[in-house]
Amino acid sequence: MSSNLTVCGVCEYSNIKKISVVWCSECxxxxxxxxxxxxxxSKATRDHSIVQISKYQKLPSxxxxxxxTCSKHNEKYxxxxxxxxxxxxxxxxxxxxxNCGELNAIDDLTQNVKSSNAFLEVEQMLAELSENLQRIRKGRQDNVKSLKxxxxxxxxxxxxxxILINNHLDELQESLIKELYAIEEKENKKISCLISSIQEKEREITECQTNLDKIKQNASDLQTFLAMKHIQQDVTNNEQFIESLLKENNMNHVTISFKREKLWKLYLPL
Ligand SMILES: [Zn+2]
Ligand SMILES: [Zn+2]
Ligand SMILES: [Zn+2]
Ligand SMILES: [Zn+2]
Incomplete structure (x- = not known):
């Protein structure tokens, strides 16, 4: 292939620069x-097929x-x-x-090559390949879309x-706090009840003390002797009261505890 398509090769040989209009592939x-x-x-070249330069330039590289031409012998195939x-x-x-046997004249083979079955086949195969590639690409592109x-x-x-877990935890917290308040209230009530009866007893003792004081200052010996029987009975009653309190475990210090681990076991394997 000549380095310059646009210059006439024949004229260039004689150092004349002229613009080429056709290309001879054989020359x-x-x-x-x-x-x-x-x-x-010319007899030597009249059979050569030529093409317009503009057309020749459109051919793919x-x-x-x-x-x-044969590169080894520099002769036309x-x-x-x-x-x-x-x-x-x-x-x-x-x-x-x-000794190769099947040798054909290239001129015979190239006749009507563009409308030959082989050419059509290549065309068809390319079309099929292109179609297959397109289908495969589309499939992959669809996959990307569906992944997204x-x-x-x-x-x-x-x-x-x-959000569901949040809601669940909100409910759990609410119910635990509700339970905590209820337990505290129940224990409070029990203790308050006890305090009331203790206060009642305290009032009674104070009254006894006041009475004993007044007796000590103002009563006669006989009055004192008789009154002491009553007061002794009151003291005995109160001692029994304290004993019964201790027996019923009412004096235990009550606490509320929270077992977090137990809760986790219940609620974490959601
Ligand atoms: Zn020329
Ligand atoms: Zn030629
Ligand atoms: Zn050769
Ligand atoms: Zn051969």
Whole structure:
């Protein structure tokens, strides 16, 4: 392939710079308008197929890189060896493919190649490949989308679960506090009741003391003797009262305790 497509190769050989209008792949060079006419008339080149430069420039680079002459012998490819699946020039055939059997003229093979089954097949296979790739890509893209949806849904569920746990803990706290208040109130009531009866006894004792004091100061010996019987009875009664209090364990110091571990065992394995 010539380094400069746009310059006429023939004229450049004579150090003249002219713009090429066509490309001859067999000569592998561009031709100006004038040289094109010579090229078409000369016996050596009149069979060469030429293309417009503008058209040639549109060919993909992979095509432009494919050489149409044998690099080893610098001769035009003319034969195709089926056994080696390779194009050969005349010399190649003589040197390497003489015994290969199935050798075809390239001109025969290239006729109507664009409408051949093989060409159609390649076209079809490419279309199928492209379709398959598209389908696989779409599938994967759908997966990415659905993963995102999964994530969003689960995140919402986690947050909702947290609210449920919060609510549950609120209820638990409320019921525990309610229970605590009830226990305290019940124990308070019991102790208050006891305090009332103790205060009643204290009043009685104080009255006894006052009476005994008055008797000591003002009563006669006989009055004192008789009154003492009553007061002694009161003292005995009160002693019995204290004894009964102690017996009934009413004097125990009451406390309320909270067993957190027990609660955890109950509520943590939600
Ligand atoms: Zn020229
Ligand atoms: Zn040519
Ligand atoms: Zn060759
Ligand atoms: Zn061969």
């Amino acid at each position: 592998d060079e561009g031709l100006c308008e004038e040289c094109k006419v010579h090229h078409a008339a 992979i095509i432009l890189k494919i050489t149409q 003319q034969i195709f060896c089926k056994k080696h699946d390779s194009p050969c020039c005349r010399r190649c055939v003589v040197e390497t493919h003489d 949806e999964n994530k969003t849904k689960i995140e919402k569920e986690i947050k909702e679960t947290r």
